[in-house]
Amino acid sequence: MFTTRPELTGDFGMVAGTHWLASATGMSVLERGGNAFDAAVAAGFVLQVAEPHLNGPGGEVPILLWSEAEQKAHVVCGQGVAPAAATIERFRELGLDVVPGTGLLAATVPGAFGGWMLLLERWGTWRLADVLAPAIHYAEHGVPVLERVSATIAAVEGMFTADWPTSAATWLPGGRVPEPGSRLANPVLAATYRRIVAEAEAASGTREGQLAAARRAWYEGFVAEAIAEFSATTAWRDSSGEVHGGLLTGDDLAGWSATTEEPVSFGYRGHTVCKTGPWGQGPVFLQQLALLDGVDLDAMGYLSADYVHTVTEAAKLAFADREAWYGDADVPLADLLDPAYNAGRRALIGPRASLDLLPGSPGGREPRLPVFPGTDVPAPEGVGEPTVGADSAGRGSAGPDAGGHDSAGLERTLPDGQVRGDTCHVDVVDRWGNMVSATPSGGWLQSSPTVPALGFCLGTRAQMFWLQEGLPSSLRPGARPRTTLSPSFAFRDGRPWLAFGTPGGDQQDQWSVNFFLALVHGGLNLQEAIDAPMFHSEHFPSSFFPRGSRPGVLHVEERLDPGVVAELRRRGHEVEVQGPWSLGRLSAVARDGGFLKAAANPRGAQGYAVGR
Template sequence: MTFTPAASFTTRPTLLGTFGMSASTHWTATATAQSVLERGGNAFDAAVAAAFVLHVVEPHLNGPGGDLVALVRPAGQAEPVVLMGQGPAPARATIEHFRGRGLDLVPGAGGLAAAVPGAVDAWLLLLRDHGTWELGDVLAYATGYARDGHPLVAGAAATISRVADLFRDHWPTSAERWMPEGTPPAVDTLVRNPAYADVLDGLSAAGAGVGPARGTHAQADHVQHGEAEADHAQRGKAEADLAQRDDAQADHPSRDRATRDDRAARIDAAREHWMTAVLPEAAAFIAQPHRHADGADHPGILAAEDLAAWRASFEPAVSTSFRGWDVFKAGTWTQGPALLHTLRLIEDSDDLDPSSVEGAHLLLEAQKLSYADRDAWFGDAGGAVDLDALLADAYVASRRALIGPEASTQWHPGSPEGRDPVLPPLRTDHASTDGSTGEPTVDRSGQTRGDTCHLDVIDRWGNVVSATPSGGWLQSSPTVPSLGFCLGTRLQATWLAPGHPASLTPGRRPRTTLTPTLVSRRDEVIAIGSPGGDQQDQWQLTVLLRMLVGGYSAQQAIDAPNLNITALIDSFWPRTWVPAGVAVEDRIGDEVIAALEQRGHRVRRAGDWALGRVTAVGRGADGVLWAAANPRGAQGYAAGR
């Protein structure tokens, strides 16, 4: 099997080292994670600190009112677990309620589409069970950037500009938060969010009275967070404390049981404060009617009772094997198993090179089948496919036989368990080849789409995490002025029709697009993920194939030209699909593009550097750690040593 040779030049090197590696979609979050590793924290401390920073520096891509899926593998464990930070639909979120308001889809913007926010509670759960730092230390980075300011990235500035009229005319609290001078801020404007800084301080204070508090790392590094200089004795004591922790990390957790219990109780107190004091304030705010993506005003229906009844959790990952590697994903309440299904469909094929005509065609056609099954069978509302049936040899063979030399224009789900699929309504977009790109798009009518962040961390002890936080975008719903953030709109991924696995159902999770990946083979491990809505796993697929089959380094694989189908049912409002739609980066070459068009693919040229924002970290068979990050958009970075 021959792959197109990897380019000798890459946009940045694949980082190599033995201490620790971090990668994310924003350089400040990556720097934060690496700072935590340098100060003795483990991968989970680092990931949580970076995640709260992402709330501040990528507000158009995620927020505290959003959600989270992560794969977590503590050192010494053979398999990861899923950190489940996807909250369910509220008790009043019934199909009848939405239909009664004249809706046939859940709107893509506005508080009516809010599920229970899950991200913050999930991050705190990860810190409690697998981290080692105190909560105040972890939150100090995000608190500092929220209070002291950070330069606004180009994507956030562009998003605010696109929703400026919506904010001025209908969401005045969002206009006050994001356009305090009355106009959209320019790129690199120093932006502050003191309200959110106060919320973070409140989380730290919530557990302050629980047990004897340990000396904080924030005290040891107070200058970074704008505090007064401590005396040398205090600094020396803190640094010695860090060194002692560093020596004990391999036996994590490194405290006696009583101290660990006190720390856990402090974090639990913060979780309780978040779910029963902070978020109910947001729910009460969106209960007032406000403009939604359908052009009408609706009140939100999320209630304090919904928040009090839910907490984040861990659950088993699902997996399949691919050419000697174990590939782990979250379950069918996410789109993750579609990647497993695709890998099973293509495993025995001779040409898996995404840059060849045959390889590209195969990947596109296989993914049409995988995502048709996703759209018919994945969900949390009952009737979802059994994963063993989806990945069974006979079913995989029957699906593989449907792949022909021409591009299919059909939406073709199968019947892995012998049942007829419950078909969601197909809103065919024949006029456009754009389809869903997963990138932020907003129009003046109030239609808003957000995107996603990603982060990966691995430390020298072997702890590794791959996490994809999203939702609660600044353009999701009106900003809660006292909190500095808004609620998310994940319910737009549900159907207002009964009997489908992704039907809107109170207490059930909406099927999420968030889909981090962990891949392992003996001592080797890869933590990988990408923003991009429906395209997240598609963009990961090409990178993984180039690494696992083509022999590319991680950075070579991330830099290589990408492509994806748009011939799937968009997970976001207004839920259209583009028959035979494909998006490709021009760098894949005119010859390949022309050949795909000749086979019937409706190709949209996306530009040279437009598809995929993959980041990854890992450990090789020799024990060397590595990291790589996407150059597209000039925002993602890796760091490590």
């Protein structure tokens, strides 16, 4: 089949990701003797500068990795937690029934720095100054402005000028929106990272000592002090339409650290897929596999109407369980992946599209769905696409809505000047066999006012909490939001095989599943599977402000066979045909048949894979 570029094959190293500068940076690390973990960290920090509308230093990063030395897969959790003052009662006192999608109230502890440092310290070999050097260079001297960066800044220019002057000072150089292709620098961010390196080197002469000192500078030192002061002493208009200060304190930052944990896994047709725990949406990928394990997708034919219908209906069931059961809580994951449970759930997949949200009862437990604010019904029933520019009470919304994602997984500029953000991704495999899949996000330039002393803004991941008691994803101090960030790792025949992932919010564990199934059932190679026509459902509640859903809606790229589209509509799917190259932003690296392989997404003319 036609591919937009070749599947890369070699034996030295491969890097694939959502921006060419990050991929090239990672490869340069491999060329200079660094391993996959060093390369991923260097690339991750470059993504903060090259794609500031999709991630930033104030965001978060979950990471899946394979250590060849340990012969083991690990999860690194770089997802920060809700502040101690972030209670449901506090938000209700402010007259809020959902967490705003922008501003200071939605900030959690910025976990990306800690996550990257933990990866570097435990599995990497390079020093702090070396991995930060490329990001410092690009922040100081500037990067070429992507068309989407320019469009994002243009959409929020008025709001920056009127309400967020610290952001205007950072992102409107000379008082103007930077033109596509122009050079955009962030000298304050460069100075922040230079100071971290200087303090770390002054504190210790060893690699490990310097990394520990860098973490102290971020979570207890000058970075934490600047964040705490900004949160406590300033207030800004957010997507509720009101002006609010922040809740994040120095104690919140000092009390948090990145952690490692065992991945959750599921075996499917000779493959084993590893994901984060259900504090993120990752296991919903595994639930889809558990449902499809009893279905003959091969007999249906890849991308036939039967195939797309069945995969979509399985996704609806799995994501319904996400809504009822997932969060930073005691989640009955063993029951959710149990064969008997999934046999019963599989029987719910009928010949027509379901328009209901149907969570199951794992282990006999009764499901409880979130209730949409201002109603007495679960979020997906009758809500439809939320009205952009109004909050749940119908008040006008000022400023950008940095939560949510468009159908293409790219940030979307909306007619009323709001902007919905997105995410980044990077995958690495080195010549020793180490592998990394990382999905950094949050801290978008449009999500929160820039902290002027640091050159970056805080994240808004707390918008994924529900302001409703008794749910696994209810807002609680010290809890992780149920993030959509979902890197993936897979074994084939018991051997490390594939690191992959995509931006896209709620679509991440649909597009990634579709990609994986294209490899397993479609017989495609990495690039063919990424280039293949993509689809996803918007049936279930969005994880982002203002938390709406679109029951029965199915997005497909127009390259999907028109006869398949017609049959899907006949079966009751509300099919919305998107542009031919509009859905998904996947990248992947693999160890396959004695070679290393890589592929990246052509959509958006931004992703890139490199290797030899």
